[in-house]
Structures are given as structure tokens and as C-alpha cells.
Amino acid sequence: MMERVYIFDTTLRDGEQSPGVSLNVKEKLEIAKQLVKLGVDVIEAGFPVASPGTFMAVAEIAKQVRGVCICALARANFGDIDRAWEALREAEAPRIHTFIATSDIHLQFKLKMSREQVLETAREAVRRARQYTGDVEFSAEDASRSDVNFLCQVLAVAIEAGATVLNIPDTVGYAVPEEFGELIRTIREKTPGIEKVTLSVHCHNDLGLAVANTLAAISNGARQAEVTINGIGERAGNAALEEVVMALYARRPLYQMATGINTKEIYRTSKLVAALTGMPVQPNKAIVGKNAFAHESGIHQDGVLKDRRTYEIIDPVVIGIPKSTLVLGKQSGRHAFKSRLAELGYSLSEEELNAAFARFKELCDRKKEITDNDLLALIEEEMGRVPPTYELHYFHISSGTTIVPTATVGLKVKGQVLEEAACGNGPVDAIYKAIDKITGLKCTLESYGLDAVTG
Template sequence: MSDTTTETHNTEQVRIFDTTLRDGEQSPGASMTLEEKLQIAEALDDMGVDIIEAGFPIASNGDFEAVSEIARRAKNAVICGLARAHEKDIDRAAEAIKHAKQSRIHTFISTSPLHMKFKLQMEPDQVYEKVISSVTRARNYTDDVEWSPEDGTRTETDFLYRCIEAAIKAGATTINFPDTVGYAVPEEYYEMVRGIIENVPNIDKAVISTHCHNDLGLAVANSLAGVRAGARQIECTINGLGERAGNAALEEVVMGFATRADRMPYHTNINSRHIARASKLVAGAANFPVQYNKAIVGKNAFAHESGIHQDGMLKNAETYEIMTPESVGIKGTSLVMGKHSGRHAFREKLKELGYDLGENAFQEAFTRFKDLADRKKHVYDDDIAALIDDEIHTHEDAIKLVSMSVVTTTEGTHRCDLTLSIRGENKDVAVQGTGSVDAIFNAIKKAVGGEPRLVHYGVDAVTGGTDAQANAHVRLEMDGRIASGRTAEPDTLLASARAYLNAYNRLLVERGHAAQGAMAG
């Protein structure tokens, strides 16, 4: 059973290129604050990620500042900035990463017939010249340059080989081969990587990287096929976060190598015991909860309810677990917390779950925990994680819920009376709706004075039982911006209201930020 990812005997290293802070943040509603990005970058650096793609510096001043600060703070990882094949993009990326101990510029341009015709409106020869000029300019700033042919898996092979050869000749040291739209299947992706190795004369002067999207659920499988074909870098994200259906998940790639070294004789520099903490950080910052049955880091990944499975686990854990929970930073057993638990026990539980709070934040979290424990018989690990994540995301909110009363009758009357604190000033409103939740959301909109469009609303239970916390998810869109909110409370209506406010506050934080331009991957 796999306990570590440090085994290197008779295996080759595969570099891990994490793009959670760039491609991951491109997920609609997944925008992160500067502080959240710095925390995630530190966690990635600590866990052994080789290259951190910290952002797209030309996209906005916020992105530039985040990449710059991550570059200053990084201890071991190479810090990478993304740039299109434009001089201003490359210059901005170079400025952002200049303080890093180790830096990289990742530049790209579309090469498929579809993208060249409709997206770029450029002829192949023009694209070819852009490849050379962009890599040459990037190489003037750093010796570590990565080049990507966007939509590579739908690019004509002769043109692909020609562009890769030119990029390497111009100074690219890493060639990324992206399956931008998640169209490839493993056997096909393997053959494409082999084709690059066999047909690009100077490919031995560069490392081949994979960048696979998950539109068909094949991102990890394609990435592993690429490594088997000869790639030695994988571009991935924590929790598989990314555009549309996401990217290859870092935790699945790393534990795949660790668990099946018999079929995949490769290793990474990742300390796998940091995986669970990184997963929680990213899920909380992006407001993208991890699905319960997600491999490696999902709530049910190491849970067993079936009597047959439980019996087998009690006799020998290997009957139903191919890796240990501890190997990815998850405790095998849970300490059940309740209203009689004291500060010391609560602080130890937070450490176990991967949270490190300052004294004031800890006291606020402990007070909320005691309030929750008075309403619930048992408080589980997921209850505490939801409580802390909610505390982190609402601490600096401009709009806060002061009080709320909801009346619902069988005659169809649904009324919400609420008081909001809006930048320190209280406002009272009373609104009716077609349902209780509709009345709550309408009341908030009336109080704040905006008209965000509800994109998604959902509620599920964090834990089992009638006293389980309701985990409410809200996604709002306003003025072209999308933001997500998530809150867990024992009361469904209160959770819904707080989740709506969480998303609304994020929209207000993002107001004024520059819109991101076209992205790679």
C-alpha cells in the first residue's frame, strides 16, 4: 500500500507544473484574493511543486501584483508567468517574475486551422513568425522559456512539428503540448507525443510537457499516456480546477505514480502528505467544493459504509484501500467534537485539519463552533472545515447579515424581513416572494440596490442526520462578472442567505478589476 511519493529507485522524475493560480482561476466564479493566492502559492512551494504558474500578468493589475509577490516569496519553485505572443504580454510577464530566484516565461499562440482562421485571423506563415519572435523576446529576459501551440491536438502535424522546431531553435527549453479542448483519447495523445519526438530534429534540447483538459474525463489518463510516450512534465491543478470541466488533477497524477510504480516507473518531488491541506485551501479560496466521490481528496475517498466493506477493512485495510489516508495527509479516524470540547481540543483539531489561525481569528472561530455545538449533537470534521472556510471568506465582507425573519404559510405567503449592515450602516427591508428563498434573495437585492442574476443555487448536507448543516451554494452574474458563494449552517434558509451574501460580496470586491484577455490552455 502506498504511503509516500519519495521512492526514486530505478525511476525517472516527472516535473509537476501547477497552474491552479492561472488556469484554475479562469474557472467562472473562481477568482481569488491576493492573500488567498499567496497562501496557495506557499502551500504549493512547501509540497514540492517544481513550477508554479502564478498568473497571467497582462490580464489585470491584480494578476500582475499577485505574480510579483509570489515571485518575491517563493523559496524553491520556479515561478512562471503566462504571456500571449505579444511584446507587451511578454514584457509584462518578465517584469512580474523578475524577483524570483528561478523564473520562467510561458508564451503561446494558437496553431490549429480552426483557431488560426476564426480566433487569430492569421495565416500559418504569420503564426510561424510569431512563434519565433515571441520565444526570442522571452529568451532575452530568462533562460527558462516554455512555448505552447494552443489547440495542439487539433493542429496539422507537419505545421506542428515545424513550429516546435522553430521554438526550440529560438530558445524554448520546454515544449508544452496542450489538449486545449479535452478532445484527445489516451492512445491518440500517446501517438501524438511520440510523433513529436520522432519528427522534430532538435526535440532532445527541450522537455516535453502535457497540458490536458478534462472535457471527456480523460485529462489524467491523457497526461499519463503523454509521460509514457516521453513527456517529462505534467501541467495540472489542485482538485482538477480549471476552465470548463477542469484540468488534470495534481493529486491523481502524483498518487497514480506512487501507487502504480509497477506500471508507471516515474516519481515526482511532491510530498504527498501535503495534498489534503492544499485541496482544502484551493476549494475554500475558489469557492469550488470538492465532490464527495472525487478521487484522493473527496469526502468519501476513504469512507466505507457498506457492511461488507467495513468487515473487510476491519480485518485488513488493503481489502478496500489501495493507499492509506495518511499518505495524502488525511487522518484515518476522526475525533468527534461537541459542546463539551474546550479550546485546546479545538485548536488541535484545527491543526489536524490543516488550519493555522491567528489568535483573534481562532477566538471568533471557537465562538462560532460553540454556537454550532449547542445546536448539533455531534460536530464532524467537515462541519468544522465548512465553519472555518465561511469565517475566512466573510471576515472582510462589505455586506453582512444582522438579522432575518422568514414567514411561510400554506396559503402561499412568503415574506422576508431582514436587516443588513452595508459598509457599517444598517438597512431594514421587508419583501415577499414566490417562495422563502426567493423572498430572501429579493430582500437582499432590494437592500443592496443591485440586480445580480442568479446563475446557480443548490443545497446539500455537510454531514448526515436531521441536525446536519446545510451547505448552500450560490453563483451570481452581474456586469459580465461571475462570483460564487458557499456557506454551511444548520438552518437551510440562513445558509442560503449567507451564501447569497458571500457571492454578492465577491462581486463587489471584483468591481473595477480589468477583464482577463484570451488565455492559453
């Protein structure tokens, strides 16, 4: 039987610390409810002492969201811990997460405390939190840069004081997988009472290794992964939930680990978080990027059409995407071109297909992205349904806040370029009026769309 890895989602706390991200109470509630559908084990709802708005958001999530552990962050002082409990008191399953730094650089320059003072502060903080709830998580901030013997001392004190979860953060994303895995193994070997608690990790992505470090920690005994949707978070972000979960899923024979995540909600959750935070997912982002299951190479497209597994290690349906995308472009082959035409309802003879494919390749050299409308126009012309009477030669638009939109258009007809200019209610309207003048026809705009350049 597979062992269980618990998924601790900190999108609403560490994720909101991404520069430029600010979520209101309603948006946080919407994300929290979606995280329940996703099947996370713990939602870190926020840092209540940070602001009245954050306190209110944690309190509302604690009150309204059921079926999941709701966690609030607190520094290792009574004021923070008391405030965290005030926000959490109506939660079905509350957890207080308290932390203090353990690295020498933090002790010297930030905390200005001795090691003995840190040990005592950690002990008292955990005890205080245990007065409110039986579920207390303790984090040793900057653990990956801490003296390992002192780190184990602090963790042992936290266990003795009543902590139920010990979190090992790679706070500044300094660790590499081999070293971080060894750190987890050493902690398990040297910390008295470690078998009584759940060992957790929280990795940042400053060196692009957050997911790799998380997986290395799991391989060495960590059983809780602290992650965010889309990997958002402080600086370069956190370990991405979707990447950690799907790595464990895709490599089950290797890891022998399971999570409680409903993977079919991954894509929906990613889209929601991207929309509400205003942080679009990069196209080549693993698992949820728009190119993650897209294929343009003709060789790859041919393979995917024959059997998806030739070039995909995960079925997109598993994460909530209906199917792979075959992107038609200059690298595409006849097989993918013919397949897409069939999906659009066209069955061409071999001669028609050859001619259409040749024109498609010509179009690819002029356009970055070929849409279905491009294909429809191409096929209609090739099959003689729409004679190519006019060909766009050039156009020029003048538009702004203080001038009337004006367009100049040149259409080529039988080798001759006809030119006209017109004004309109906008640049598109002006172009169509100029075309109307040249053709003598009243054109109707049937479809209009805008695509963000960021994807």
C-alpha cells in the first residue's frame, strides 16, 4: 500500500506575497472553496496579525470553509499566536503555524538573539499555541542554512512542547536536491521524538529547484509538502502544487506515494488563481501552461495521433484538460493538417489535400499562428467556393485619443493595386469602410476577437 503525502497549500499566504498580488476577502474565499474541491489537506489562509483585511479573510475562511484543515501563520510570540487563534476559532479543524529563524545569519542580524533564547522562544511559542489547539505546526525559518546540530535541538524542543508538524523551509531557495534530501534524512536520524510528528518541507524557487527539492525531501521521509498553485510566491515563487502532485502521480512506481488531490480540478484551479491574482501562467509552464500538451512538430504530431503516449507522459484529461492540442504551424506535417480538417468537417481528395497543404505551408511563412478561420478560408478558396478576387496588399491606420481613426487600404485585383482611404468610428470600422469603397460591396464583420500577447 502506498504511503500518503499531505498537501499543504499556502497560495493564500505565501502566494499572496508575490509582488503585485493583493486578494480581497471574496477572492480568497473563492480560491479556498476551490482548494477544497481540489482536495488539499491544509489551507494556510493567511497571517492574521499582518493587517485587519488579512485577519478578516482568515476568519471568514475559518467560518465558511469545511472539510479541510484551516491554518494561520504566527511568529513565535504570544501576540501573534493569540491573534491567529482569534481568526481561527470557528474553524472545523484549526491549526496554528508558528515559526522562528534558526540560521546564524538570522540570529545575528534579524533577531539579535542567542541560540539559548531561540530555544526558549520556540518552546514557549509552541506551548502557547497548544493551549488553543491540538494541531500545532512549528517552522525553523531558514533551516537549509542553519547549523544542523542546532536545528535538530530546536526541533526536539518543539516536539517536547507539543508540536504535531515540523516544517523545514528552504526559505531563500538555497538548497540543491542532494543536499536537501540529506538534511531531511539527518533530521530524522538525529532528532529525538521525530517519529511522533509529521515532517514537512517548504521550498522556494530562487534557483529553480523548489519542486526538485520537495521531491528529494519526500524521498527521504518528508510527508507534508507546502506548495502553491502555479508556484506563485515570494521572489521567484514556491514549489508548484501541480508539479509536485503530478510528479508523484506520473512516477508512482518510483516514489510509491499518493496524495488526496482530485487531479481533474488542477487545471480549473490554476486558471482561477491566475485570473484572480492577475498573474498569467507562462505558456511553457509544466502541467498547466498552454503549451504543456501542445505539439507543433510534424514528427511529434504524427506520433500523438497514432498513440498519445509516444510524446506525452500524462494524459491531459487527468488534470482537467479535454485533450492535447496540435498546433498547426510551419513545423506541422500532412497527418496533423488532414486530421484538423477532418475535425472541421472536410474530407478532401488526395489532389485537393496536396494543393491545400502547399498553400497552408505558404501561409505559415507569413503568420505566426494559424487559426481555424484561416484553415476554413484556405479550404473554401481551394475548393472553389470563394474565388480569390481580392488580395490584401497593404493597410495603414492612424488612430489616437485626439484624432479621427483613418485607414488607407490597398487591394490587389488581377495584378493591379486599388487604393482607398476612409474614416470610421474606430480603426477596424475605418478599414472596412475603405474596403467597401474599393469593392463596391457592403462588408459585414462576422467575428472579432482580441488575444493578449502574454497568452
